[in-house]
Amino acid sequence: MNALIELRNVRKDFGGFTALDDISLTLSEDTASMSAVAGESGSGKTTLARILLGFIPPSRGEVVYRGKDLTRMSGAERRVFRREVQPVFQDPFDVFNPFYRVDHVLHMPLRRYRMASSAAEERAMIEDALSRVGLRPADTLGRYPHELSGGQRQRIMVARAVLLRPRIIVADEPVSMVDASLRATILDELRTLNRDLGISIVYITHDLTTAFQICDNILVLYKGEVAEAGSVENVIGSPKHPYTQLLVSSIPLPDLSQEWGALDVTQVEASGGSAAGSCNFAPRCPQAMDVCRSRKPPKFMPDAARLARCFLHESAPAVPGEDLAGVFRPPDPDGRETI
Amino acid sequence: MATANASSRSGAATAVLTVEDLSVHYDTHAGPAKAADRVSFALQPGERLGLIGESGSGKTTVAMALMRLLRPPARIAGGKVTLDGRELLSLNEEDLRQARLRDIALVPQGAMSSLNPVMRVGDQIVDAIRAHSRGDNRNDISGRVAELLRSVGLDPAVAQRYPHELSGGMKQRAVMAISTCLAPKVIIADEPTSALDVVVQRQIMQTLGRLQDGLGAAVVLIGHDMGLIAQFSDTIGVMYAGKIVEIGPVRQIIEAPKHPYTRLLIDSIPGIKKKQKLRGIPGLPPRLVNLPECCSFHPRCPYAFGECKTVTPRQQEVAPDQRVACHLYPEHDRLPERPAATEVPA
Numbered sequence: 001m002n003a004l005i006e007l008r009n010v011r012k013d014f015g016g017f018t019a020l021d022d023i024s025l026t027l028s029e030d031t032a033s034m035s036a037v038a039g040e041s042g043s044g045k046t047t048l049a050r051i052l053l054g055f056i057p058p059s060r061g062e063v064v065y066r067g068k069d070l071t072r073m074s075g076a077e078r079r080v081f082r083r084e085v086q087p088v089f090q091d092p093f094d095v096f097n098p099f100y101r102v103d104h105v106l107h108m109p110l111r112r113y114r115m116a117s118s119a120a121e122e123r124a125m126i127e128d129a130l131s132r133v134g135l136r137p138a139d140t141l142g143r144y145p146h147e148l149s150g151g152q153r154q155r156i157m158v159a160r161a162v163l164l165r166p167r168i169i170v171a172d173e174p175v176s177m178v179d180a181s182l183r184a185t186i187l188d189e190l191r192t193l194n195r196d197l198g199i200s201i202v203y204i205t206h207d208l209t210t211a212f213q214i215c216d217n218i219l220v221l222y223k224g225e226v227a228e229a230g231s232v233e234n235v236i237g238s239p240k241h242p243y244t245q246l247l248v249s250s251i252p253l254p255d256l257s258q259e260w261g262a263l264d265v266t267q268v269e270a271s272g273g274s275a276a277g278s279c280n281f282a283p284r285c286p287q288a289m290d291v292c293r294s295r296k297p298p299k300f301m302p303d304a305a306r307l308a309r310c311f312l313h314e315s316a317p318a319v320p321g322e323d324l325a326g327v328f329r330p331p332d333p334d335g336r337e338t339i
Numbered sequence: 340m341a342t343a344n345a346s347s348r349s350g351a352a353t354a355v356l357t358v359e360d361l362s363v364h365y366d367t368h369a370g371p372a373k374a375a376d377r378v379s380f381a382l383q384p385g386e387r388l389g390l391i392g393e394s395g396s397g398k399t400t401v402a403m404a405l406m407r408l409l410r411p412p413a414r415i416a417g418g419k420v421t422l423d424g425r426e427l428l429s430l431n432e433e434d435l436r437q438a439r440l441r442d443i444a445l446v447p448q449g450a451m452s453s454l455n456p457v458m459r460v461g462d463q464i465v466d467a468i469r470a471h472s473r474g475d476n477r478n479d480i481s482g483r484v485a486e487l488l489r490s491v492g493l494d495p496a497v498a499q500r501y502p503h504e505l506s507g508g509m510k511q512r513a514v515m516a517i518s519t520c521l522a523p524k525v526i527i528a529d530e531p532t533s534a535l536d537v538v539v540q541r542q543i544m545q546t547l548g549r550l551q552d553g554l555g556a557a558v559v560l561i562g563h564d565m566g567l568i569a570q571f572s573d574t575i576g577v578m579y580a581g582k583i584v585e586i587g588p589v590r591q592i593i594e595a596p597k598h599p600y601t602r603l604l605i606d607s608i609p610g611i612k613k614k615q616k617l618r619g620i621p622g623l624p625p626r627l628v629n630l631p632e633c634c635s636f637h638p639r640c641p642y643a644f645g646e647c648k649t650v651t652p653r654q655q656e657v658a659p660d661q662r663v664a665c666h667l668y669p670e671h672d673r674l675p676e677r678p679a680a681t682e683v684p685a
Contacts, residue, residue, distance in 0.1 A: 040537075040538055040539065041507065041535075041539075042506075149394070149623055150394070151623070152623075179393045179394050179563045180563050180565065180604075180607055181393055181604055181619060181620040182393070182607075182619050183607070183619065184607050184609065184617035185617070185619030185620075185621070186619070187617060188616075188617040188619070191617075206537060207537070208537070208611065209566075209608065209610070209611055210609065210617075212609075212611045213609045213614060213615070213617055214617070236611050246538060247538060250537040250538045250540070250541040251537055251611065252537075252564065252566035253566045253608065253610060253611075254566050254569040254593055254604075254608050255569075255593070255610065256589070256590060256594065
């Protein structure tokens with residue numbers, strides 16, 4: 001597998017607080033994937049996004065893009081990296097300057113990277129990008145941000161990313177501020193971009209339902225470390241780590257046959273970073289054993305496309321190698337069963 | 340008419356809150372925007388009503404009207420709200436001030452920014468209590484504060500903390516402690532968990548449920564996530580463009596929705612059993628100053644037919660306690676299969 005981007009043993013400290021630790025992850029160059037990163041507030045998912053985007057350097061470990069360490073790139077290489085790895089942020093309200101028409105955020109990157117040779121080409125590229133995210137250029141261009149809904153604004157941000165023909169889009173909670181009824185449509189568009197344009201997507205979220213529906217694989221973080229990783233069918237469909245089980249049982253579904261919150265949870269809220277010699281989740285874990293408080297659990301592999309960092313699965317083989325993507329399943333070539 | 344006599348249906352004698360034909364208009368240059376249009380429902384003590392709708396459907400406007408917290412250009416254009424036998428809309432300022440918190444309390448949207456950042460949490464609770472009962476002695480009150488904090492699952496030591504020292508979930512709990520400090524009869528919770536992750540969301544909703552059971556209070560939960568509303572409520576009211584388009588017991592609404600919009604809201608939350616085509620609701624909610632003629636939902640409705648554009652649908656009872664405003668009834672006894680996809684611009 002040729003690696004497009006690689007995180008190698010990445011750790012990030014903020015002062016004495018470890019926000020992210022022991023993360024190795026490879027996204028393949030050959031197939032465009034859709035991976036989710038899930039976890040609660042403070043789990044390190046946004047830190048992971050910012051490291052992937054090159055916004056912040058890791059405290060330890062390295063980030064390698066197309067074989068080049070980010071910290072050793074030339075200016076030209078860095079420009080390519082900046083163009084090819086694009087963010088979509090959470091808040092579709094704060095990212096716009098209210099005094100500019102929305103066209104501004106679409107023209108700027110094209111000019112910055114000299115992607116169009118004429119005004120007409122620029123216009124054509126923008127119109128193409130807008131229609132790919134389900135917006136009609138005529139209804140969108142020339143408007144001010146306040147004239148558009150949150151969902152429309154977030155689509156413009158996706159269009160802005162697409163314009164630059166990126167290889168990777170890192171979308172950090174892209175729909176958490178959009179009405180539940182409009183989320184599905186925007187996420188479906190991300191999936192289409194992944195398929196049609198071969199863009200790998202890293203979807204950062206705390207919403208496991210949408211992660212299950214649009215992604216191939218998922219990484220569940222707890223206090224900066226991976227708790228469970230693997231295919232969404234395995235991890236969300238039949239979670240093995242008590243933390244993932246808690247997350248899955250907390251999803252409210254419009255289905256009265258599913259009892260919400262069958263699992264009880266101790267009311268310890270996440271605070272502080274990872275503890276040195278124990279499982280991070282042990283203080284909240286209903287199944288914690290003595291060993292969980294005296295040692296950090298290694299990564300076990302209870303089945304082929306999954307790892308769980310939990311002593312409950314001690315009898316399973318250890319994960320070979322560091323790369324978390326080692327337990328990922330290949331993306332579906334043609335999508336999933338549809339109804 | 341959207342009245343469908345809520346009071347007689349559930350018995351005005353026992354209802355703690357009765358809303359009849361409540362209308363709220365926002366005066367704009369382009370004419371009045373009808374943010375709430377003849378909204379009616381009744382709440383029994385201990386009942387949980389979920390009001391669901393997209394942004395701009397008028398659900399928060401209804402909440403604000405019930406608290407009488409609307410400010411111009413919003414004005415109550417008509418209707419009657421009876422809270423425990425008293426007409427709320429005609430109370431004078433002082434009676435209203437007394438009624439708020441004691442009889443009807445709000446858990447506001449964005450609890451993060453509802454707390455005073457330069458005041459300890461405990462003092463903010465004391466403040467709320469003292470505004471309603473000046474005579475209480477200090478020790479009683481501090482005992483009360485500890486008890487309130489425990490009732491929302493917080494350590495009483497949190498009383499000494501400032502809001503910035505608390506997590507989002509803890510702040511939301513602190514706000515709930517303030518909202519329930521005088522044992523209100525009705526609690527209005529306006530998207531109380533919108534910025535929180537699923538585990539904390541569930542804990543907060545369970546805490547709200549427990550508090551409510553303890554107080555015997557009725558709750559109006561406002562939100563846009565059908566999953567959350569379905570799991571919490573006894574009754575669901577679906578709002579679209581200022582109107583309640585369907586209201587009924589939760590099981591009937593979830594398992595046999597009658598209004599096409601209700602069906603679409605349910606379908607917009609995909610499950611985790613099986614991968615399916617994601618189905619958002621096409622189009623956007625309409626602008627309230629320029630509503631589509633007759634049924635406001637017809638431009639986005641997969642079932643729309645001629646009459647939807649010419650006649651305004653009235654609320655009718657289609658099943659016990661279930662009312663819907665849609666022309667598919669009474670011809671059909673349930674919502675037919677969804678017609679083949681029609682192109683609706685996003």
